[in-house]
Amino acid sequence: MVIYWRERCYTCYTLGYSVNRFHSEYFVSLNLDRSQRLVINSQDMAWEASPSVGVWRKKLEREAAETGLTTSIVRYDAGTSFSAHHHPGGEEIFVLDGVFEDEHSSYPAGSYFRNPPGTFHSPKSAKGCVLFVKLNQFQAGDSTSININTQQQPWLPGRVEGLSVMPLHSYGTEHTALVRWQPGTHFLEHVHAGGEEILVLDGVFADEYGQYPKGTWVRSPNYSKHTSFSEQGCTILVKTGYMG
Secondary structure (H helix, E strand, O other): OOEEEEEEOHHHHHOOOOOOOEEEEEEEOEOOOOOOOEEEEHHHOOOEEOOOOOEEEEEEEEEEOOEEEEEEEEEEOOOEEOOOEEEOOOEEEEEEEEEEEOOOOEEEOOEEEEEOOOEEEOOEEOOOEEEEEEEOOOOOOOOOOEEEEHHHOOOEEOOOOOEEEEEEEEEOOEEEEEEEEOOOEEOOOEEEOOOEEEEEEEEEEEEOOEEEEOOEEEEEOOOEEEOOEEOOOEEEEEEEOOOO
């Protein structure tokens, strides 16, 4: 755990107050040692209030409060809107449930989209939604906007029988995809150069280290290896190659 000293109040910025308002606060980092394997079942976590009324979150990793690298599960209550804001380091979202909206589009469950560094939007949700959100984690030079409704995209054959893959994004060594495992599917032992991050969307994912039900977030370090399988079947959101 690391404590940061900040002079600018980014909470005020997020809420739309003047960026000239300053004060000093302590901010505590969370789960930033990416050399360590990390497993979190988000279903066991309590929702925490965000600076915006009606927006709740479960923090998985963060660099500092309201700024810096952040990965979290976010819930919008029905009828909630968030102040207009920009994303200096980009924003990546997968809609887990409900319908997320902004001035650009509506994003139903299963939508995957990326707002590159410097983009602005005013998010809201008329009916409520739950999101998986990664902030300020774009690779240098990655400036492509993406909006994919995965419910309307085809699955491609995976590397072993029973495995299907839906590529979502690639830039440099970083790759993001949905991977669907039929019941009883087993994969060979493999190494993840650049690390691996998994969010279990449904079913139960497994390897020699444990069983990971829906809602589990697994972060494995650079050059980690495992032998993955799913006896019950599952669908996972996977990111690889993004750690130095």
